[in-house]
Amino acid sequence: MTSQETAPPRKAPGNGTVSSRLAGIDAARGAALLGMMATHVMPTFGPPPQWDPTIVGLVFSGRSAALFAVLAGVGLALSTGKQEPRSGSDLWAARRGVAMRALVIAVVGLMLGGLEVNVAVILVHYAVLFLCILPFLGLRLKALCLWALGWVLFSPLLAYLVRPLLLDANPPLKLGHNPNWEDFGTPGALLGDVFFTGYYPVLQWISYLLIGLVIGRLALTTARIQLLLVTCGIAVAGLAKVLGVLAMEVWGGRTALSALPVTRGYPLESMLQVNVTGLEQTGSWWWLATAAPHAGTTLDLLHSSGVAAAVVGLFLLLGTTAERIKVNFLILLSGPGAMTLSLYSAHVWVLSGFTNQPLPQGWTDEGMYWAQALTAIAVGTCFAVLRRRGPLEWVSHTASTVGSHRPAAVG
Template sequence: MTSRATARPSRAPRPSVAAGRLRGIDAARGLALLGMMATHLLPTFEANADLTPTWIGLTFSGRAAALFAVLAGVGLALSTGKQVPLEGTALNAARRGIALRALVIAAVGLSLGGLEVNLAIILVHYALLFVCVLPFLGLKVKALCAWAAGWILASPVLAYLLRPWLMASNPPLHLGHNPSWEDLTTPFPLLGDLFLTGYYPAFQWLAYLLVGLVIGRLALTKAMIPVLLLTLGTAVAALAKALGTAAMENWGGRAALEDVLNAPDYPLHSVLQVNLTGIRQEGSWWWLASAAPHSATSLDLAHTSGVAAAVVGACLLLGRLADWVDLDLLLPLRGAGAMTLTLYSAHVWVVSGFYRKPLPAGWTEDGMYFAHAATAIIVGMVFVLLKWRGPLEWLGHAANQLGRGGQPGPR
C-alpha cells in the first residue's frame, strides 16, 4: 500500500510543465489582443485608388478575432473538466456560471456600443457565443470534432440562404452599428445582427468555439499535442487558403463575383485579401468558395481555425521552452492575455476619444498603436506579477462563482 502511494506522484507531470502550458494559452490570448489592436489602429489598406492591402491587413485581418474566439472555447474546456467534461450537477453549475459571466461581458459590450468609435466591437457577439456553446460543454473530443466539422461546412450555406431574407425585411434585421443598450428596444434587428447580418455573425462563429473546445479537451500536458496543433493547424490553414485562392483566381470565382458586386468603392481583388465585411454576399454561390477574411465561409472558418490552432500550439511550445530554460519568456504576452476583457475595453474607450479628431501633435498611427500595445503589456505584467485579476475579469469571475452556487470553479 505504501509503495503504491509513493509511486503515484512520480507519474504526474511536473508542476512547472503544467503551469507553462497554461501560460502558453494566456500568451496566445495576449497575441490575439495585440493583433486586434493592430487592425483597429493601423491601416489595413493603402490610401490609394486600388486600396492595396497593407501587411497589417494581410497578416491580422480576420485571424486575430478568430484566435480570440477559438481561445474562448479553449478556456471553457479548461474550466469544465479539461480532458474529461463535467457531468450532472457540476456541469449544470458550470453552465449557470458561464451564462452569468456572459451577461457581464454583454453588459460591458452594450455600454461600449454607445460610444462613437469606428471599430467593430466584438463583446456582445462574444457573450452570445458563450450562451450558444453551453449545450456542447458536456461532449467529449470525438463528438466535438464531428460538430465542429459539420458546423464549419453547413453553417455558411444556411447563412447564405437566410441573410437575404433577413435583409429584405422591413426594416432590415441589421443594425449597421455596434449593439448598444438602446437596441434592446428593437430585439429583432438586434438578434438578426448578432446571429447573421452583423460583423461577427454568431451563427457561423460558433464554429470557432467548437474548435476551441476540441483543443481544450486534448491532453495539453503531453509533449506531442502542441506539435500536432502547430503542424495540423498550419496544414489546414494553408490548404483552405490555397483552395479559396484557386477558386477565385483560377476557376472563375472572382470574375463571377465582379458581375454581381455593386460596391465600386471596394475593389474585389483587395477586399478578398483583407475584409469582406460590409459587402452583401448574395447573388452568386461563388461567395461560398472564398476564403476571404470576415467572409465566414467554410474555407474562411477552416483557414482561421487552422491559424488559431497553430498559434496555440506555438505558444504552448514556447511555454515548454520557458520551463526548460527556467525563464518566463511569455510574461509580456501572457500578462496582457490574462486580462483581455479589461484591456480591450479600455482600448476601445481610449480610441473613442479620438473619433473624428486629429491625432495629438507629433503622434502617428504607428506611435498610437505602440502606445496601446506597450500599455497593455506593462499593465498586464504588473497585474500578473502581483497576482491580481483585472477589474472586469474580477466581475466576470464573481458572476461565474455566483452561478456555480458553491460548485468547484475553474483552477
C-alpha cells in the same frame, strides 16, 4: 476574453485566488489582443486609388478575432474538466458560471456599443457565443469533433440562405453599428445582426468555439499534441487558403463576383485579401467559395481556425520551454492575455476619444498603436507579477463563482 482555465486555484496576496493556467494559452490570447488592436488602429488598406492590402491587413485581419474565439472555446474546455468533461450537477454548475460570465461580458459590450468609435466591438457577440456553446460543454472529444466539422460545413450554407431574407426585410434586419442598449427596442434587427448580418455572425462563429473545445479536450501539456496543433493547423490553414485563391483567381470566382454590386468602394481583389465585411455576400454561390477574412465561409473558418490552432500549439511549446528553463519569457504576452476584457475595453474607450478627431500633432497611426500596445503589455505584466486579476476579470470571475455556487447538502 476572460481566462479561467485550470484548477486548483492558488492564493494571491490581497486578491483572493488566481487560477493556475497554461501560460501558453494566455500568451496566445495576448497576441490576439495585440493583433486586434493593430487592425483597429493601423490601416488595413493602402492609399487610393489602388487600395492595396497593408501588412497589417494581410497578417491580422480576421485571424486575430478568430484566435480570440477559438481560445474562448479552449478556456471553456479547460474550466469544465479538460480532457474529461464534467457531468451531472457539476456540469450544470459550470454552465451557470459560464452564463454569468457571459452576462458580464454582454453588459460591458453594450456599454462600449454606446460609444462613437470606428471599431466593430466583439463583446456582445462573444457573450452570445458563450450562451450558445453551453449545450456542448458536456460532450466528449469524438462528439465535439463531429459537431465542429458539421458546423464548419453547414453553418455558412444556412447563413447564405437566410441572410438575403433578413436583408430584404423592411426595414432590413441589420444594425449597421455596434449593439447597444437602445437596440433592445428593435429585437428583430438586434438578433438578425448578431446571428447573421453583423460583423461577427454568431451562427458561423460557433464553429470557432467548438474547435476551441476540441483543442481544449486534448492533452495540451504534451509535446506531441502541441506539435500536432502546429503542423495540422498550418496544413489546414494553407490548404483552405490555396483552395480559396484557386476558386477566386483561377476558376472564375472573382470574375463572377465582380459583376455584383460592391458597397464599400474598395477593389474586390483587395477586399478578398483583407476583409469582405460590408459586402452583403448575396446573389452568387461563389461567395461560399472564398477564404477571405470575415467571409464566414467554410474555407474562411478552416483557414482562420487552422491559424489559431497553430498559434496555440506554438505558444504552448514556448510555454513548455519557459517552464523547463524556469524563465517566464512569455509574461509580456501572457500578462495582458490574462486580462484581455479589461485591456480591450480600455483600448476601445481610448479610441472613442479620437474618433473623427485628428491625432495629436506629430502622432501617427503606428505611434498610436505602439503607445497602446506597450501600455497594455506594461499593465498586463504588472498585474501578472502581482498575481492580481484585471478589474473586469475580477467582476467576471466573481459572477462566475456566484453562478456556479452549489449550496452544501443539508443532513
